Amino acid sequence: MPDKFERPDLSRALPPAEPRWPAPALSYPVSYAPVEPEWEGSGTPLSHYLWVIRRHFWKILSFVAACAISTLIISLRLTPVFESTATIDIDRRLPTGVIGVEATQTSLQDADQFLATQVKLVQSDSVLRPVVQRFKLQEQEQEQLPSSLVQDAPVKLKNLKVTRPPNTYLLLISYRSPNPRLAADVANAIAHSYIEHTYNIRYRATVGLSSFMEKQLEELKANMERSSAALAQFERELNVINPEEKTSILSSRLLQLNTEYTNAQADRLRKEAAYQSVRGGSLEAAQTSQQGEALKKLAERLNEAQEKFAQIKAQFGANHPEYRKAASQLAELKAQMDQTLKGILRRVEIEYQEALNREGMLKKAVNETKAEFDRLNARSFQYQALKREAEADKQLYEELVRKIKEAGINAGFQNSAIRLADPARPSLKPVFPNLKLNLALALLFSGLLAVGAAVAGDALDRTIRDPEQVSRTLNTEVVGTLPMVKPWRRLSAGAVRNDSKALAPATGLSERMVTSYGEAIRTLRNSILLADLDRRLRSLMVTSALPSEGKTTTAVHLAMAHAAQGQKTLLIDGDLRRPGVARTLGLNGASGLAQWLLKGGCWQESLIKLPQAPNLDVLVTGSGSYRAAYLVGKGLETILQEAEDQYDLVVVDTPPVLGFPEPLEMARAVDGVLLVARAGQTQRKAVSSVLDTLRRLHVNVVGLVLNEVTKATSDGYYSYGYYGKYYKYYHRDQPVQQ
Helix, strand or coil, X not given: CCCCCXXXXXXXXXXXXXXXXXXXXXXXXXXXXXXXXXXXXXXXXXXXXXXXXXXXXHHHHHHHHHHHHHHHHHHHHCCCEEEEEEEEEECCCCCCCCCCHHHCCCCCCCHHHHHHHHHHHHCCHHHHHHHHHHHCCHHXXXXXXXXXXXXXXXXXXXXXXXXXXXCCCEEEEEEEECCHHHHHHHHHHHHHHHHHHHHHHHHHHHHHHHHHHHHHHHHHHHHHHHHHHHHHHHHXXXXXXXXXXXXXXXXXXXXXXXXXXXXXXXXXXXXXXXXXXXXXXXXXXXXXXXXXXXXXXXXXXXXHHHHHHHHHHHHCCCCCHXXXXXXXXXXXXXXXXXXXXXHHHHHHHHHHHHHHHHHHHHHHHHHHHHHHHHHHHHHHHHHHHHHHHHHHHHHHHHHHHHHHHHHHHHHCCCCCCEEEEECCCXXXXXXXXXXXXXXXXXXXXXXXXXXXXXXXXHHHCCECCCHXXXXXXXXXXXXXXXXXXXXXXXXXXXHHCCCCCCCCCCCCHHHHHHHHHHHHHHHHHHHHHCCCCCCCCCEEEEEECCCCCCHHHHHHHHHHHHHCCCCCEEEEECCCCCCCHHHHHCCCCCCCHHHHHHHCCCHHHHCEEECCEEEEEEECCCCCCHHHHHHHHHXXXXXXXXXXXXXXXEEEECCCCCCCCHHHHHHHHCCEEEEEEECCCCEHHHHXXXXXXXHHCCCCEEEEEEEEECCCCCCCCHHHHXXXXXXXXXXXXXXXXX
C-alpha cells in the first residue's frame, strides 16, 4: 500500500456511469420529506417474528403471569354456582287424541321446527311466572325496577338455559343457583310448568274450537233444511220421483227412434228408386221389382207364343184356323202383359207412398222425443244443483256434529307425548367458576394478546433496527453495526487508555464490551476501505441525520482503527456548531479549524498528536464562532487537497445533515459519506430524507452504520456475543490491548 497518492479531482468524486448505489426517482428538501417506506410486513421472514417474541419474552411472560394470577384470585373470590338439569322427552310418534283424525295423525317431518318452538315455549312468561312466584325469584333475577313494573314486565330468568342435544327429541332445562337444592327444585318446577302449560294450551284451543263449531251448527242446520225443502218442491213440479231415471228412458227411446228413422229413410229411398224405374216403363226395371217373377214368366210365354205364331204364319195363311188361333193367343198374352205391368207400377207406387209416410211419422216422433229430452235435461241440471247443495249441507252438518263430539272427548285426553324423563337433582360440584378453564383461557388469550401487541408494536415501529430492514425499506447498504456498550451510553476513545481520568478502566463486563466494540469498528473500517480496490477512498465524511446519533464516537474510533494499521490518518472535527472530538479524546485545543477559517494561516500548525496513536493527527475545532461554519465548505476542499500527499485517509466529523447547510457542501468535497444512525431510535423518514438529498447531489454514499445495536433492537446481535467469549477464552490472562 503506497504512502503517497494523488487525490482525485472533482470528476472522480462523482459516481461512475453505473453507480453502485441507486439514484432516487424523486428528490426532497433537507427537512423531513414525506417518504413512506414500504410496509414491513410484506416479505418479513418468520424468524423475525420469533425474534420479536424472544425480544419481549419477559414482558410477555410477566403479562401472562399477571393475568393468570389475577384470574386465579378473582375465580377464588367468586361465589360458587351449582347447576341442575331436568330432561324432557318429547315423543313425536304419539297421537294427540284418542278418536278421529288426531288419533292417527303424526308429525315427523317438522322435528327441528317443533323442538325449537318448544324451547321458546319453555322460556315464555306463562311457563316461568308460576315458578318465579313460587320460589320468590324476583329479587335474584329481576332488575332493580319499581314493583309495579316488575309485576307487569315479562319474566326472564338469566340463570335458565334450555338446550336440545343434537339428533334427539330431548330438551334439557338447566338452572343455576348458589343453592344446589334450589337449582334442582326450580329446574323440576319449570319442567312441570311447561308440561302443564302445553296441556292447557291444547285444552283451551279444543274448547274454543268446540264453542265456535256449536255456534256454526244452528246456521248449518237451517241451511240443510232449506236446501232439502227446495229439492222436494222441485221434484213435485216435475211430477217425477227421480228425474235422472226419466232422462235415461228418454235417452234410450230417442236413440231407438233415431235408428228407426234412419232405416225408414233408407227404405224410402230404395222404394222411390224402384218406383221411378218402373214408372219409366222399362221391362227390365219391372222385372227387378218384387213382382218381377210373374212378369218374367209371362214374358217367357209371350216369347214362345210369338215364335209359334211366326212359324204358323209362315206355313198357313191369315184365314187358316191355326193362324187365327195363334194370333188370338198372342193378343191375349200381350193384354195380360200390359195388365201385369200396370199392376206392378201401382203396387210399387203404393209401397213408395207407405215408406214416405212412415219416414215422416218417424221424423215427427224423433223431433218430439228430442224436444222432451232437452226440456227434461235442462231441468235435470237444476235438480242436480239442488240435490248437491242439499247433500253437502247435510254432510257438513253431520261432520260438524261428529267433530264437536270428537273435540269434546279429545279435550279431556292428556297424552304422554311430553313427559319428564329425568328429574333434576342437586349437584355436588359447582359449574362456576371453572378454575381450570378460566386459567387456560387466561393463559391463552393473555398470551395471544401479549404476542399480538409485541408484533403490532414491531410492525408500527418506524425506527431503524437491523440491516435487513434497512435494505428492504431504504434501499441502501448497511456497511457495519456497532453494539451498545455498558455501563456507558456511548463508548469513548479514551476507554482504551488506562490513564484516562474521565472514564473508568475497561475491566470485567466492560472489557468484553470494549472488545466487541473494537472488533466492530475494525470490521466497519475493512468493509468501507476494502469494498472497491479500484477506487479507494482518500477522504471520508462521517455524519448523521439528527444529533446524538454517535457519529463523533464512530469517527474517532474509525480514525484510530485506521491509524492502528500503520496508515497515516487525519481526523478533522468539522462540527463547528457542536464540536465533540476534543471532548471525546480528552484534548484541550485552543486553536483549530475555526481559527484557520477565520484568520487563515497554516492549518498544520493546529494539528494534535496522540501518544497512543502515532499515525493519527487530529484537527480539532478550537474556539470558533458560527461565522466559521459558513466557510467550512471551501476550507475543507483546501485542506483535503493539501492533505493528499501526507495522509492515507482523512476522516471528517460533520454536523447532522438535517437542519444545517454546511454538511451538504462538505459532502461534495469528500470521496465518500458514511451515515450513522441509532438502532431503535432514528426514524426511517429522517434517514430516507438524508439519503434522497445526498443522492440528488450525486454524493458517494458509502453506506449506513447502525449504532448502539442490542438484542432488543436487532435479531442479528447474537454475533457480538462471540467477540467477548472469544476474547475471554484466548486472552483471559492478558490485559486489554492498547
